[in-house]
Amino acid sequence: MMTATEPLTIPADWRDFLALTKPRVMVLVVFTGLCGMLAAPVAIDPVLGFTAVLCIALGAGAAGALNMWYEADLDAQMRRTAKRPLPAGRMDRQSALHFGVGLAVFSVLLMGLAINLAAAAILTASILFYVLIYTVWLKRRTPQNIVIGGAAGAFPPLIGWAAATGQVALLPFLLFALVFLWTPPHFWALALFVKTDYANAGVPMLPVVAGERATRHQIGLYTIPMAAVAVAPWPLGLTGPLYGAVSIAATAFFALLAARVATRMAADGDTMRPEKRLFGYSVAYLFIMFGALVVDRWLA
Amino acid sequence: MTDPRRDDEDLIRQRQRSRSIVLALLLGAFVILMFFIAIAKIKAGYS
Numbered sequence: 001m002m003t004a005t006e007p008l009t010i011p012a013d014w015r016d017f018l019a020l021t022k023p024r025v026m027v028l029v030v031f032t033g034l035c036g037m038l039a040a041p042v043a044i045d046p047v048l049g050f051t052a053v054l055c056i057a058l059g060a061g062a063a064g065a066l067n068m069w070y071e072a073d074l075d076a077q078m079r080r081t082a083k084r085p086l087p088a089g090r091m092d093r094q095s096a097l098h099f100g101v102g103l104a105v106f107s108v109l110l111m112g113l114a115i116n117l118a119a120a121a122i123l124t125a126s127i128l129f130y131v132l133i134y135t136v137w138l139k140r141r142t143p144q145n146i147v148i149g150g151a152a153g154a155f156p157p158l159i160g161w162a163a164a165t166g167q168v169a170l171l172p173f174l175l176f177a178l179v180f181l182w183t184p185p186h187f188w189a190l191a192l193f194v195k196t197d198y199a200n201a202g203v204p205m206l207p208v209v210a211g212e213r214a215t216r217h218q219i220g221l222y223t224i225p226m227a228a229v230a231v232a233p234w235p236l237g238l239t240g241p242l243y244g245a246v247s248i249a250a251t252a253f254f255a256l257l258a259a260r261v262a263t264r265m266a267a268d269g270d271t272m273r274p275e276k277r278l279f280g281y282s283v284a285y286l287f288i289m290f291g292a293l294v295v296d297r298w299l300a
Numbered sequence: 301m302t303d304p305r306r307d308d309e310d311l312i313r314q315r316q317r318s319r320s321i322v323l324a325l326l327l328g329a330f331v332i333l334m335f336f337i338a339i340a341k342i343k344a345g346y347s
Contacts, residue, residue, distance in 0.1 A: 010308060011315045014322040047340040114337045
């Protein structure tokens with residue numbers, strides 16, 4: 001029973017817990033995981049397939065929650081993230097920590113018990129990689145933070161494939177490499193037009209530390225191996241001509257937008273339209289590539 | 301004039317109620333999922 005002198009602690013709303021899981025990021029994670037599963041040569045029972053995708057989503061949500069728990073101070077300094085539940089004061093840090101750890105353990109246990117140990121092991125690695133390697137270790141220490149941290153977001157196709165087959169093969173590794181190499185141009189395009197936010201928060205993003213020219217150069221450089229990995233499944237005989245055609249066209253357009261960003265410099269009052277276009281298309285690009293892969297495998 | 305402490309207590313009750321409902325729905329969904337997982341495993345030849 002509450003007394004008049006006791007301070008009231010208002011519990012967080014369930015929508016704030018949902019926001020902790022970064023639902024918008026989860027969409028891409030779930031999609032690439034699902035495509036990894038559907039591209040596998042072994043058909044998985046629909047219920048088990050749904051469960052595996054659910055585990056991938058919950059694991060990604062847990063990693064997002066733990067990221068927000070650890071970075072609450074940083075989020076408070078950036079306009080883009082200041083309204084998140086922790087910096088906005090709608091939730092206490094302990095609730096976020098308990099929620100994140102609980103969700104992570106639940107997702108791994110469910111994956112291990114209902115699907116298989118290989119998928120559970122890769123899911124564990126992806127959560128630990130995102131939380132410990134990216135969030136705790138790299139993000140505040142090196143401008144290469146998102147290069148290595150990008151690996152965390154590249155795990156879902158591997159997990160999806162492992163959920164269906166119980167093992168991993170060359171194609172899911174190429175999908176992993178595609179997302180891994182796609183991450184730097186994707187995030188650095190964003191960092192170029194939200195540079196001030198990152199600078200104010202003291203995050204050593206490449207544009208803040210090495211400058212705009214170096215960042216644009218790196219976007220161009222990472223696009224080259226990304227393009228090679230994106231197209232590789234076709235000449236290697238892992239996919240059919242449909243994937244080959246779509247991957248060449250979609251990757252060529254990506255490279256065109258990246259080249260435009262890589263070869264220009266922003267003037268005073270620049271609207272950063274090419275950078276915004278590259279960032280926007282980079283999201284669509286992954287959907288196109290993974291969608292084409294699944295359709296191609298179904299037609300084969 | 302409304303009592304701010306009273307308003308806070310109302311908000312707490314409202315949050316607790318909505319969280320309880322969401323938790324109950326999630327638990328119900330989990331039970332149903334476990335049932336179908338069990339059926340799928342049995343079909344696939346696991347015991």
